[in-house]
Amino acid sequence: MTLEPTQALLESLYWITLSAVIVSSASAVLKAGLKHFDLFGVFMIAVVTGLGGGSLRDMLLDREVFWIRDQMFFFASLASALTIFILARLTRIGPKFFLIPDAAGLATFAIAGTVVSLMHDIPWMVASFMGVMTGTMGGIFRDVLCNEYPVVFHSPLYATLSWLGSILFIGLVYIKLDITTSAIIAGSLIFAGRLIALRYNISLPRFRFKN
Numbered sequence: 001m002t003l004e005p006t007q008a009l010l011e012s013l014y015w016i017t018l019s020a021v022i023v024s025s026a027s028a029v030l031k032a033g034l035k036h037f038d039l040f041g042v043f044m045i046a047v048v049t050g051l052g053g054g055s056l057r058d059m060l061l062d063r064e065v066f067w068i069r070d071q072m073f074f075f076a077s078l079a080s081a082l083t084i085f086i087l088a089r090l091t092r093i094g095p096k097f098f099l100i101p102d103a104a105g106l107a108t109f110a111i112a113g114t115v116v117s118l119m120h121d122i123p124w125m126v127a128s129f130m131g132v133m134t135g136t137m138g139g140i141f142r143d144v145l146c147n148e149y150p151v152v153f154h155s156p157l158y159a160t161l162s163w164l165g166s167i168l169f170i171g172l173v174y175i176k177l178d179i180t181t182s183a184i185i186a187g188s189l190i191f192a193g194r195l196i197a198l199r200y201n202i203s204l205p206r207f208r209f210k211n
Contacts, residue, residue: 001127001174003118012180016187017054017066017112021073024105025050025080028142030098033088035146045145046081047074050105053137057113057130061120099198102139102151107190110135110162111183114169124170131166132159135190157197160204165190 003009028049032042051067051074058065067073087093113134117127136152136159143150152158165186172182196202 001118001124001170002121003115003173003179005119009115009119009179012183013112013115016108016115016183018073018076020054020105020108020112021050021067021076022080023101024053024109024138025077026084027098027100027102027105027139029081029084030088030093030101031142031146033085033093034095039085042085043078043081045142047077048145049138049142050077050080051138052141053109053134053139054112056137057116057134060130061117061122063116063120099151099155100195103191103194103198105138106135106158106162106194107165107187108135109138110166110190111169111187114166115179115183118170118173124174128163128166128170131169132162135159135162155198156201156203157193161190161193161197165193 025046028046029042032045035041037045055065055067067077110131112131114127114131116134117130118124122130140150140152168189169182169186172185173179
């Protein structure tokens with residue numbers, strides 16, 4: 001299954017990716033704020049989070065890294081970081097609020113990663129996993145740099161929802177539904193599912209040794 005890189009598709013991909021960078025960078029700032037990093041440290045965490053997953057995807061697909069080709073994504077990450085840095089000093093923000101933009105970043109990057117992979121004629125199952133990797137790796141980099149256990153490995157339904165949403169997107173495109181509509185439906189379900197999982201602590205069974 002291959003997506004033809006039409007002008008409309010490329011424009012949709014651009015705005016999805018830009019949105020993903022902005023919200024992911026915002027989540028990074030809120031997470032880094034819990035560690036009381038200075039402004040430079042906040043910028044570093046934001047850039048790694050906002051651009052890391054897509055960078056790894058592009059390197060594996062042997063394509064030019066998206067933010068090196070178009071530095072607007074880099075500027076968007078910095079602008080998002082600076083905006084949240086200032087707002088956090090003026091407004092009281094709860095310690096777990098970062099999970100909301102993190103969920104938005106998960107959803108948007110998962111769809112963007114899947115679209116890019118399908119444009120490169122990657123088999124659909126691998127393309128769906130590339131969506132998962134694009135959506136989760138930035139958060140993993142963020143948590144490791146913040147010296148914390150990555151959220152993806154223990155938080156309620158994180159990568160699972162990303163994978164299901166990516167497969168749903170592929171299925172909707174396969175039945176000839178408009179790509180933008182497919183992206184909105186699948187991305188919205190990832191985002192909403194993640195928030196519901198957080199609210200009701202829904203998770204997969206954990207590995208345990210038998211006593």
